[in-house]
Amino acid sequence: MRSARNKILTAFAGVAVLVGAGGLAYEKFDFRHRMRAHAGAISGGSPARGEARFISYGCGGCHAMKHIPHAVGGVGPKLDGVALQAMIAGRLSNNPDNMRLWIRAPQSVSPGTAMPNLGVTERDARDISAFLYSRPD
Numbered sequence: 001m002r003s004a005r006n007k008i009l010t011a012f013a014g015v016a017v018l019v020g021a022g023g024l025a026y027e028k029f030d031f032r033h034r035m036r037a038h039a040g041a042i043s044g045g046s047p048a049r050g051e052a053r054f055i056s057y058g059c060g061g062c063h064a065m066k067h068i069p070h071a072v073g074g075v076g077p078k079l080d081g082v083a084l085q086a087m088i089a090g091r092l093s094n095n096p097d098n099m100r101l102w103i104r105a106p107q108s109v110s111p112g113t114a115m116p117n118l119g120v121t122e123r124d125a126r127d128i129s130a131f132l133y134s135r136p137d
């Protein structure tokens, strides 16, 4: 009797854990989904195109970023979570206009910084910003 009850309790606990884990996974997925939509909306750019541009400009040669091919550089800071930072490069408050400015002209913002001006176009800077803002962690 007692052991049957224990089995039932164990089964309930198992189901509760599974439901909890599923809920967390969904919440994470949902958060990412909303973050992507939000990033596109605030920056006016396309996160998907920005990701491709990020790779083609070789940003990852200096900046590490999770799940991005070749983004293993250690010259600049890791860019995961840059969306949630207060400042950009310790100089500019973090908003879409300043992010575009930094990406296009870091040497004007911070003369002598190790990040070079890379000739990034306005549209590409917009899309790369959207991509960066879509990466919360």
Ligand code: HEC
Pocket: 054, 057, 058, 059, 060, 061, 062, 063, 075, 076, 077, 078, 079, 082, 085, 087, 088, 089, 090, 102, 103, 110, 113, 114, 115, 116, 118, 120, 128, 132
């Ligand atoms: C040659 C190395 C190099 C390349 C290439 C490079 N960066 Fe940087 N980046 C840096 C360094 C170094 C810093 C830190 C600058 C500072 O704090 O003065 C930086 C800072 C940043 C920051 C601010 C990060 C923070 O935590 O505040 C962003 C955003 C950024 N880079 C984006 C990019 C993007 C996008 C590209 C490609 C278009 C790129 N970088 C290419 C070296 C590089």
